[in-house]
Amino acid sequence: MKSEDVKVRTIYQDQRIAEEFCNFRCDYCEGFCPSGYSIATDNEGNLKVPAEWHDKIHSLPDKVKVFFEQGRTMNQFYQLANEVMKETKKEVATDILKISGGEVTTNGQLLEFVKSIHQQYSMIQILTNGLNLTNDDLDQYKQMGNVTFQVSIDGATAESNYAKSHNALVTKRVLDNLDYMIKKGLGVEINCVLTKYNTDKFLEFLERFKDANDFMVVPRPVRGKPREVIDFSTKQVLIFEQQVKENFERYKKILPPKEYIDRLIEMMKTGKRNSYCYIPFFVLSIDGYGNFEQCPIGLMPRKRQNIIEGTVEKNEILIHSNYQVINNYQLCEYCIVQYEMLNLYVEGKISKEELRRMPSLNSDMTTMHIDEIKQDIIMKDLKKQLEGKYEIKINQIEKNEESTDGNVFIITSNSNKKYVIKVYQTKEHTKEMIKVHSLLMSAGLNVPKIISSKENEEYGTLINGNYFIVYSFIKGKQVDYDQKTSKLDSNIVKAIAKTLRGMHDITNGENKCHLPGIPFQNENNIHRYSVLHFDMTRKNIFITENNDEKISFIDFDDAKYGPSVCDVAIALANLFLSKTRGTDMDGINQFIEEYYAGDKELKSEELPLIKTLALQWVDYILEGNDFDTSTTESFVVRRKLIEKNL
Numbered sequence: 001m002k003s004e005d006v007k008v009r010t011i012y013q014d015q016r017i018a019e020e021f022c023n024f025r026c027d028y029c030e031g032f033c034p035s036g037y038s039i040a041t042d043n044e045g046n047l048k049v050p051a052e053w054h055d056k057i058h059s060l061p062d063k064v065k066v067f068f069e070q071g072r073t074m075n076q077f078y079q080l081a082n083e084v085m086k087e088t089k090k091e092v093a094t095d096i097l098k099i100s101g102g103e104v105t106t107n108g109q110l111l112e113f114v115k116s117i118h119q120q121y122s123m124i125q126i127l128t129n130g131l132n133l134t135n136d137d138l139d140q141y142k143q144m145g146n147v148t149f150q151v152s153i154d155g156a157t158a159e160s161n162y163a164k165s166h167n168a169l170v171t172k173r174v175l176d177n178l179d180y181m182i183k184k185g186l187g188v189e190i191n192c193v194l195t196k197y198n199t200d201k202f203l204e205f206l207e208r209f210k211d212a213n214d215f216m217v218v219p220r221p222v223r224g225k226p227r228e229v230i231d232f233s234t235k236q237v238l239i240f241e242q243q244v245k246e247n248f249e250r251y252k253k254i255l256p257p258k259e260y261i262d263r264l265i266e267m268m269k270t271g272k273r274n275s276y277c278y279i280p281f282f283v284l285s286i287d288g289y290g291n292f293e294q295c296p297i298g299l300m301p302r303k304r305q306n307i308i309e310g311t312v313e314k315n316e317i318l319i320h321s322n323y324q325v326i327n328n329y330q331l332c333e334y335c336i337v338q339y340e341m342l343n344l345y346v347e348g349k350i351s352k353e354e355l356r357r358m359p360s361l362n363s364d365m366t367t368m369h370i371d372e373i374k375q376d377i378i379m380k381d382l383k384k385q386l387e388g389k390y391e392i393k394i395n396q397i398e399k400n401e402e403s404t405d406g407n408v409f410i411i412t413s414n415s416n417k418k419y420v421i422k423v424y425q426t427k428e429h430t431k432e433m434i435k436v437h438s439l440l441m442s443a444g445l446n447v448p449k450i451i452s453s454k455e456n457e458e459y460g461t462l463i464n465g466n467y468f469i470v471y472s473f474i475k476g477k478q479v480d481y482d483q484k485t486s487k488l489d490s491n492i493v494k495a496i497a498k499t500l501r502g503m504h505d506i507t508n509g510e511n512k513c514h515l516p517g518i519p520f521q522n523e524n525n526i527h528r529y530s531v532l533h534f535d536m537t538r539k540n541i542f543i544t545e546n547n548d549e550k551i552s553f554i555d556f557d558d559a560k561y562g563p564s565v566c567d568v569a570i571a572l573a574n575l576f577l578s579k580t581r582g583t584d585m586d587g588i589n590q591f592i593e594e595y596y597a598g599d600k601e602l603k604s605e606e607l608p609l610i611k612t613l614a615l616q617w618v619d620y621i622l623e624g625n626d627f628d629t630s631t632t633e634s635f636v637v638r639r640k641l642i643e644k645n646l
């Protein structure tokens with residue numbers, strides 16, 4: 001394996017161990033096919049396997065075969081798993097190690113195995129049918145402090161759990177163990193497969209656990225060949241839909257978000273998946289022999305890349321670089337599992353708080369890493385759209401760190417041409433920005449131009465439901481203070497004032513862009529209304545390249561419609577009053593004189609309003625933002641300077 005400085009990131013590493021061996025024969029797991037594998041042992045203490053197992057081992061690398069030279073005990077499977085995890089850890093940064101099988105609790109040494117590795121991961125999740133667990137085991141798992149469980153059970157009665165187990169005593173034992181897990185505060189996610197035995201009895205299950213904390217029941221349909229025999233009926237689907245939707249508020253504490261339920265029901269009704277899957281970006285699946293898989297649910301053909309063999313390239317470990325997001329793969333069309341919450345989060349359909357209700361994901365660090373991967377997915381989608389719909393060949397996408405909202409990206413094409421991408425959360429705001437820029441551009445103001453796609457679309461839609469606009473890149477530099485005087489050059493002051501007055505005159509009158517009004521009380525009788533930039537700071541005012549007197553305004557994200565004099569007040573407060581530079585009265589007077597340019601009547605009407613509006617703006621900024629101490633102090637000082645000097 002080639003090593004690089006930066007590890008690839010995954011949220012879950014689904015590590016399967018001794019996957020052929022289980023103490024249950026779930027109807028939907030085996031697909032009604034007899035199994036040649038058994039946790040029973042032969043005379044030499046080896047697990048019983050069919051000839052196909054030997055064929056599988058024969059095809060694996062020599063470094064894997066060596067683990068089974070002395071036999072096939074459970075201990076040898078776990079020694080191999082330990083080596084797989086050790087090799088994977090060299091290249092992969094994993095938040096949650098998910099241990100699955102087979103049935104992992106058939107290994108009597110599972111508890112000691114988890115004790116030996118749990119400190120290497122932020123979280124351990126154990127996938128189990130829950131039968132073999134004891135109270136003493138659960139006490140020790142709780143003491144470790146970072147172990148959660150995913151338990152497979154389909155109902156609260158023997159009848160509803162019949163596809164999982166035909167033994168009522170087994171169902172009771174698992175339910176008792178769940179009760180103890182809840183009592184001990186061990187996070188539990190229930191993997192509930194919906195079949196003809198339980199779909200119309202789902203409320204019984206929810207009622208049984210309605211008061212549980214750190215507990216989520218995640219229903220999903222049976223898939224594959226077993227659907228032919230144990231699938232639910234159309235009538236049962238309608239009962240399930242009615243029961244869950246009518247009682248969602250009662251049971252929402254232990255149910256996935258409503259968006260998951262809606263997607264599940266649609267799939268149950270139509271038999272189709274109508275949404276994309278991003279799970280491989282978040283979940284790395286490795287089988288019990290060290291082979292990486294493209295699909296963590298196990299539906300796609302296995303990629304025969306083996307970590308023990310030492311030939312896996314970094315881009316083979318995770319699928320970030322070559323995974324094709326699809327929704328029409330034959331085996332994926334009826335697939336929805338607990339990982340779907342990650343899809344919903346990428347799509348912007350559920351909040352971070354809803355995502356964190358999953359016990360395994362309730363961690364600041366884990367959600368931070370999820371956000372990083374989500375951002376990477378969105379950037380890949382953005383790049384694909386820019387290259388396809390806009391025919392911009394991308395050389396680099398760079399986030400503008402100066403953007404306080406984090407929604408601005410600088411695009412450099414292969415021809416070194418630059419563009420600015422802005423991402424917006426709502427279609428309404430996106431359309432407002434298009435109208436503002438189009439209006440100002442048509443009037444001859446030097447603002448960023450909107451770049452349309454080859455289909456003449458003025459905005460695009462990202463996978464997370466956000467919208468983006470491609471703007472031209474304004475060549476120039478931010479206005480800056482003279483290093484000696486700590487003041488703006490008088491020519492620049494006049495140019496800013498003149499450009500701002502021009503913008504207000506152009507947009508005076510009707511609110512053609514449908515912008516929101518100013519967010520503070522306006523009790524004054526002001527007659528002149530226009531588009532307001534509402535964020536007249538130095539970083540949003542550019543001196544155009546090779547022209548020291550041509551001013552460009554950028555970043556109209558906070559634009560409002562209101563009294564034109566409000567922009568004057570904000571500009572004066574931002575440009576001429578500060579904690580570090582004090583007050584520049586010459587600059588204030590120059591700005592006012594140039595802005596009103598001999599219009600004595602308008603100046604006389606609006607000048608008395610500037611102080612009040614500037615104070616209201618500062619108060620609005622302080623109340624609406626959680627600044628650090630230094631920034632807050634700067635605004636407090638600015639407020640005092642406004643009181644004294646305006």
